[in-house]
Amino acid sequence: MLPLESVREFVLDRCPARAPQSVPVADALGLVTASEIISSEAIPQFANTAMDGFAVRSADVADAPCELRVVETIAAGHAPQVTVGPGEASRIMTGAIIPPGADAVVMVERTSLVTPSSTANPNSTAADGSASGNGAAETVRVEVSVPPGNHVRPVGDDLHAGTHVFAAGTELTAGHLGVLCSLGMTEVEVFPRLRVGVLSTGDELVDDGSPLRPGQIRDSNRRTLLALAQRVDVVPVDLGLAPDDPDEIETAITTGVQTCDVIVTSGGVSMGDFDYVKAVLDRVGDMRWMQVAIKPAKPLAFGTVGDVPVFGLPGNPVSSMVSFELFARPGLRSMMGHPDPVRPTVEATAAEALPRRADGKTHFMRVLATPADGGVEVRSAGGQGSHMLWAMAKANALAVVPDGDGVRAGGSVEVLLLD
Template sequence: MSSQHSDCDAPAPQLMPVGEALERLLAEVTLPVATEEVSISDALGRVLAEDQLSTVDVPPADNSAMDGYALKIADLAAGGRLNVSQRIPAGTAPLPLKSGSAARIFTGSEIPLGADAVVMQENATAGESDGQQWVEVTEVPSVGNNIRRQGQDIRTGQVVIPAGMRLQAHHVGVLASVGVSQVRVYRRLKVAVLATGDELVMPGNPLEPGQIYNSNLYTIRGLLQGLGCEVVDSAVVEDTLEGTKAALRQASEQADCIITSGGVSVGEEDHVKAAVEAQGELRLWKLAIKPGKPMAFGYVNGKPLLGLPGNPAAVLVTFNILARPFLLRSMGAGNVAANGFSVEVGFSRPKAISRQEYLRVQLQDGRAVLGASQSSGVLSSSVMAAGYLVVPPNQVVEEGGRLMFIPFSEVMN
């Protein structure tokens, strides 16, 4: 039963540290070469294949940062009142500023030639006499006040987004701000997902004695879709060596990468390791991580395989911490690190373990507190959790101490 193996801690000096495993995984990546051009409307989550340069200045001309009045400060020396000679709504080209006058101006409007400052409307009093509008300045500005200079944000020829960036909403907004409508991105990574275990039943079907619903297939599929991968196959593999070999062989013909769950431990019904070695090679197996010790990496017919454990919480942890960076780098992404920050620990655990542990925790008033069971078979503990508290190997957890926290928002998309 591939999804039922325990993840208990036992001294095992041969286990590979998490940091070393991640370095070795990233060193195995073959960078993508196939690219395609897509609309920026469809570019969210895609990885840029080439630097994006601006062909315009942003803003394209000096403009106002406030609603108010554009004027030349020297004109205020003759008195605080100036006639209003023009009105400049956003999107219209201004006339040169008439000497000794002010221009009514609005946020984003182009500054008229001859003006050197904008007075906020809160610092001015407007009126009208004999059909002529005027303004009195109550607080004299300095040269350049409330003016956004041409090219202040972006200059023509500047790299606005470098190659290797995985595009998020703000990146797309910047591309739009310089007039880019199409971008060249790397082709989507095709990933096959296989779950092993005769006990697995797909949701919607009745459970027979000894069976469990297959959550791993859906967890992995959802995580892959969040990364922008193309899931080309997802199936349950029978617990036989020949069945596992056949499924892996078919997956290697269809996908750029294969992800399995279960079958990588040492039980009699665990066939993934043997099936991989029969059709390729295993490069990495058994890590000093909890949960997720049985994780494996290798190749089947030249295609990389990430062998995740069978326990649902271990699947989540090993995908987030190890598989995700590998997949992102394989998609052409430059920065694949998950950013974390130090938090105060709101519980204690006097017993240290020999593996690096990823505890699913909640944050309460900025302190990390344990939620539900931390068993590797309990996926529900992730539902109310905010992220992972990282406990280094052989370290006692002390209440009031500080440890690294990785938010789920960093590893779930």
């Protein structure tokens, strides 16, 4: 049997990052930047208010309460038309430009309007930026004094022009995309999203919902693997279900290679399996058939057809999922430019014993992880058989239990947090 780390290194060496591409920002969620992002402009580009209120000269309100003449109303998206002079103020809405002459904002809750005066400022504007034309200028009573800069967001408060915003190798989240849009970027250079084809094989498999005949089982692996692939932010491609027929298997694989960046199959890689998948992949590709020192998911096939990586995962449902986590997921992430494609482990405490027998393999036990005393504790999710998909579905972590007798209750264990 081969050590897990050497097999994973073999896989990652053959899954290099794809050539970068420029894609629309709208399509970049979950992708990884291929180059550094540098701000081309300041954010915000103009000083603006963080509050609804009145833009004032702080010196005018030093002896508040006081009354100021309102010279205009400034809505967000409209430029000020009037300079705030001594004894004056401008009504201002959140996000609007601070007018010339003003150096602070008093929030509206600390003000009150006084009966309008009999004269109007000819430059007074309404909230939509148009002249008010009401024949009366308002006066506002300011209840508190404020320092210069009060509730004012200065130019470059978030980013200055030339700021190194995101490093190459950054996975783009919703917040990252928002920053790119605020910088006026419509495209970003990233490692492209992969198309990953998933194929199930076997005469015993059915997926049409019909009653099972003797010896048949329903195909759960394909849907599971398509969903796991989708969680890696690739485009999953359903290559269907192929019977144990070399011609049909070869047609499915060669069709997938023409349209996908990676192929994932399940079944036909264990010792003693019918060799249809092996025969086809050996004929059309450069494959390596391995026995890894882990449980579940000991058998693994990996290689290439042309330049398309092919993962041959075991057919048992839990083995298929664990094999995807340990080998296919890191390979896909590597191809999409993730600098750390392998999921890290965290230290946890076993809330109950996690027993096993010594067999020369590392066991990946399905567990439930929960927060506890500032850390993480785990307990078994149920049956640990490689066919027990229900327990795997309930698990949110894999406990990495080294060869030996297992982990005692209260003992420390490394875990892979899946959720």
